[in-house]
Amino acid sequence: MNSLERVVAAISHQEPDQVPLVLLPTLHGARECGVSIREYFSNPLLVVRGQEIIQEKYGIDVYSSFYYASLEIEAFGGTTQFTNDGPPVSGNPVIKTPAEIENLRLPDVLNSPPLEKCLDTTNKLAELSQGEIPVLGVVISPFSLPVMQMGFGQYLELLYRDEQRFDRLMEINAAFTEDWAKALVDAGANALVYFDPVSSSTIIPPDLYRKTGYRIAMRIIPGIPAPVVTAFASGRCLPILEDVIATKTAGVIVSEDEDLQNILTICRKRATVFGNLNGIAMRHWTPEETREKIRTIIRVAGRGGGFVISEQHGEIPLQVPEEVLHAIRDAVQTYGGLRRNHE
Amino acid sequence: METDTQIQDLMQALIGLDRLYVRDLFEKNEEIPVFETIDRIVVPALDQIGERWEKGELALSQVYMSSILIQEVIGSITTSHAVTPRNSPPIGIASFEDHHLLGYQILTNLVRSAGYALYQYKVQNGQGLLDLVRKDRIEILLLSSLMLPSALRIRDFIFRLREEGFTTKVIVGGAPFRLDPELFREIGADYMAVSAADVLPILQEIGVREGYAP
Numbered sequence: 116m117n118s119l120e121r122v123v124a125a126i127s128h129q130e131p132d133q134v135p136l137v138l139l140p141t142l143h144g145a146r147e148c149g150v151s152i153r154e155y156f157s158n159p160l161l162v163v164r165g166q167e168i169i170q171e172k173y174g175i176d177v178y179s180s181f182y183y184a185s186l187e188i189e190a191f192g193g194t195t196q197f198t199n200d201g202p203p204v205s206g207n208p209v210i211k212t213p214a215e216i217e218n219l220r221l222p223d224v225l226n227s228p229p230l231e232k233c234l235d236t237t238n239k240l241a242e243l244s245q246g247e248i249p250v251l252g253v254v255i256s257p258f259s260l261p262v263m264q265m266g267f268g269q270y271l272e273l274l275y276r277d278e279q280r281f282d283r284l285m286e287i288n289a290a291f292t293e294d295w296a297k298a299l300v301d302a303g304a305n306a307l308v309y310f311d312p313v314s315s316s317t318i319i320p321p322d323l324y325r326k327t328g329y330r331i332a333m334r335i336i337p338g339i340p341a342p343v344v345t346a347f348a349s350g351r352c353l354p355i356l357e358d359v360i361a362t363k364t365a366g367v368i369v370s371e372d373e374d375l376q377n378i379l380t381i382c383r384k385r386a387t388v389f390g391n392l393n394g395i396a397m398r399h400w401t402p403e404e405t406r407e408k409i410r411t412i413i414r415v416a417g418r419g420g421g422f423v424i425s426e427q428h429g430e431i432p433l434q435v436p437e438e439v440l441h442a443i444r445d446a447v448q449t450y451g452g453l454r455r456n457h458e
Numbered sequence: 459m460e461t462d463t464q465i466q467d468l469m470q471a472l473i474g475l476d477r478l479y480v481r482d483l484f485e486k487n488e489e490i491p492v493f494e495t496i497d498r499i500v501v502p503a504l505d506q507i508g509e510r511w512e513k514g515e516l517a518l519s520q521v522y523m524s525s526i527l528i529q530e531v532i533g534s535i536t537t538s539h540a541v542t543p544r545n546s547p548p549i550g551i552a553s554f555e556d557h558h559l560l561g562y563q564i565l566t567n568l569v570r571s572a573g574y575a576l577y578q579y580k581v582q583n584g585q586g587l588l589d590l591v592r593k594d595r596i597e598i599l600l601l602s603s604l605m606l607p608s609a610l611r612i613r614d615f616i617f618r619l620r621e622e623g624f625t626t627k628v629i630v631g632g633a634p635f636r637l638d639p640e641l642f643r644e645i646g647a648d649y650m651a652v653s654a655a656d657v658l659p660i661l662q663e664i665g666v667r668e669g670y671a672p
Contacts, residue, residue, distance in 0.1 A: 201607030204557065267560035271519050272526070275475070320517045349637065351514055372514070395606055395637040432606050 117247040118176035134451035135176040140431040153197035159236040174444035180237035181253040189229035190222040210265040241303025252304035256311035257288030258328040315350025332362040349427040389425040402442040409446035468503040472524035508655025525567035543575035547597035552579035561602035584615035609634040613645035
């Protein structure tokens with residue numbers, strides 16, 4: 116099977132030839148290209164080249180056209196701060212007081228220079244893949260975007276205390292996400308990650324999620340013309356898993372903090388489980404530890420389809436050594452083959 | 459028994475954002491010194507909220523909103539009653555290169571609610587923090603960090619702090635430290651707080667050890 120066939124089999128709940136591996140060492144692409152992170156993300160050709168190198172080097176079954184979370188905030192007029200050793204982060208909030216929500220304007224995703232770079236990258240990765248490697252795009256959920264738009268604390272206070280402005284903000288953000296998701300798929304993304312950490316039970320209680328993030332996901336996800344994988348940035352999702360499945364998401368990225376077997380049982384034949392490697396702890400893993408972790412995960416989750424090995428948060432930190440990523444690749448190839456007997 | 463009930467009731471009131479109950483706790487016990495109510499009821503209630511969050515029984519938003527509520531109520535009471543802050547070594551708090559500030563805000567609210575004065579530095583990098591520690595002679599520094607690279611740069615800051623001869627106790631917290639429980643030792647911090655409420659017994663322990671009457 117090629118990577119596309121492998122991933123399609125897994126998310127169709129059929130057993131692929133090997134457990135698919137979806138890691139996002141996004142920043143490692145800059146290192147491979149020998150440029151700074153700022154320079155890397157200024158040029159779609161560099162991002163494409165970086166993806167090409169790391170996909171081959173680490174045996175990853177996707178190309179990712181993800182840049183960084185605050186790219187969408189740039190479309191709203193915000194800024195991004197770059198460092199030399201970590202993910203770019205959003206600058207000052209674009210919404211400084213809740214009253215400014217009244218004047219928030221919907222960005223035009225097809226005429227936004229920051230977003231155009233990402234669409235260009237998506238298009239070029241789709242061409243490069245020749246239909247053999249799925250291209251994964253990422254959208255931030257309308258419900259989680261305000262963390263960068265207005266600051267985490269201010270947003271939580273809006274959520275609890277100002278229903279009218281919250282609703283107005285969600286209307287604009289939902290329209291934006293719908294347009295952005297469609298644009299990514301039109302540009303060649305085969306699937307999208309719906310990045311929604313605020314919905315996780317780590318951040319808000321389940322009953323609040325069901326009145327807010329769930330309703331928004333129910334509006335957005337079924338309307339996206341491609342399979343969607345919901346991600347909670349290593350947040351808990353077991354208390355809301357039935358609701359998450361009800362949004363028609365094709366998959367969910369889960370945390371190592373929650374019982375994988377339990378999650379697999381609930382998701383069986385309904386949603387593909389992605390997980391659950393800890394990218395922060397990965398810095399310390401020896402090759403032997405890495406092999407054992409992969410072997411264990413595959414033993415628990417690998418058979419029968421419906422499972423993809425991935426990192427729990429989304430992005431692999433730049434501080435994770437190459438030898439660990441190589442060890443993951445090798446262990447997946449050694450233990451993840453499902454068409455032969457293995458331990 | 460009555461104290462245990464009051465602790466449980468306060469915890470539920472904070473989670474439920476019942477401002478009236480929280481105010482009544484102090485107004486109905488006006489003859490009792492504010493710090494006694496804080497130590498006997500408020501701090502244990504905050505501690506239980508922190509424990510429940512660590513166990514996954516509460517969400518971060520509940521911790522944050524309850525921290526705002528308790529700080530607003532205690533802040534207005536200590537102001538109206540002219541209550542001076544608790545006796546303690548100078549304490550500073552900063553968010554290390556993290557503009558999200560949520561962990562910083564929760565921690566600030568909790569520590570102030572427990573009666574401590576704080577030098578609030580908001581977002582700082584290593585050099586800025588060093589200058590402030592020097593200026594304000596900070597003896598306990600609370601650092602919150604969201605991103606792994608920033609958490610790793612705290613190591614350089616602590617190294618320079620020690621090089622200059624400061625014995626400031628550094629307490630760290632935030633997602634990278636939760637996800638990698640050995641990270642705080644790796645960077646040379648003195649303590650790690652999984653939840654904001656974990657800081658309170660540490661502050662008490664340091665204060666007592668340094669000879670500050672509680």
